[in-house]
Amino acid sequence: MENQERAQKLFSAVQPSGAITIGNYIGAIRNFVKLQGEYDCIYAVADLHAITVRQDPAALRRNTLELMALFIACGIDPEKSVLFVQSHVPAHCELTWVLNTITYPGELSRMTQFKDKSARHADNVNMGLMDYPVLMVSDILLYQAALVPVGEDQKQHLELTRDLAIRFNNRYGATFTVPEPYILKDSGARVMSLADPSRKMSKSDENPNAFVTMSDDKDTIIRKFKRAVTDSDSVVRYAPEEKPGISNLLTIYHAFTGKSLAESERDFAGKGYGDFKLAVGEVVADALAPIRAEQARLLADKEYLRSVMKAGSESAARMARRTLSKVYRKVGFYSGE
């Protein structure tokens, strides 16, 4: 117990905005599992974030349960880590309101993700999409997280988190832990689209051949890798600038086999792209098969999933409430107790 109290806190989340991709897995979820032994981990299904782009309500509900099951199937242990659904803990929205009052519109309008998503969803550029980073800041600061494992695309949001934590602490006195991002050093922090290796693999891509999801079956996975865009040369070599498609496939191969990039290149010396793509597909399909099976088993046991969500949101709410009360006191809200 004493040890547990001393361990640093770690927070991260994934949006249930579609089928989870191997990019989310390599860049984020896999690291969530690895870090469980070293930190007190808190992981959320970020449904409040997901509605910043239009979601079909039935699909959102299904994706939320599926993501919960996937977290557990990937190895997040609800006995060790706190696992919950963001909308079940009201403090996330409450802290967002307070932090909005110390955030400047310019800080949000220049965010790369806001610009990208506004361009992609030009018919639905809403205030939530713009405020998305402040909600993310609240997620992190509520738990006094010291470390936040994310993919490269979230780096800017982590910088805002640090800025707002420091700004609040300066204005009102020490309140928040200023967190550090945990971003992989290698290319796994940014897995690229199979259809266009200049763009990141994204679960909301309109082209389903651009990504491999954690629930794709073996045939689908192999077909998608076979179609992956590469260059016209035929040497399997890691050179992200020159050969972005092949380098991305090498990254994926490396992530699923644990072999270094150099070793992975050696595995395919003298072989053509056809053999290489097939091998990547097989390695990925074989690694995902047991995760898919475990996810399906968990999804058949809704009672268990519900009990995990309930216990998780109760623990999360308790921790979050402690920080929120402190914030309310610091900003001068009259105590209702």
Ligand code: ATP
């Ligand atoms: P969306 O397309 O709906 O915006 P997304 O696929 O970008 O979603 P998120 O839920 O926003 O996924 O991200 C979950 C986690 O996965 C984050 O830590 C993010 O940095 C990471 N991640 C997302 N895409 C990739 C990728 N292509 N490579 C590595 N990590 C990624």
Ligand code: LTN
């Ligand atoms: N915005 C994140 C998901 C997310 C998150 C967080 C990640 C929501 N809240 C807090 C880390 C910490 C994304 O990956 N797109």
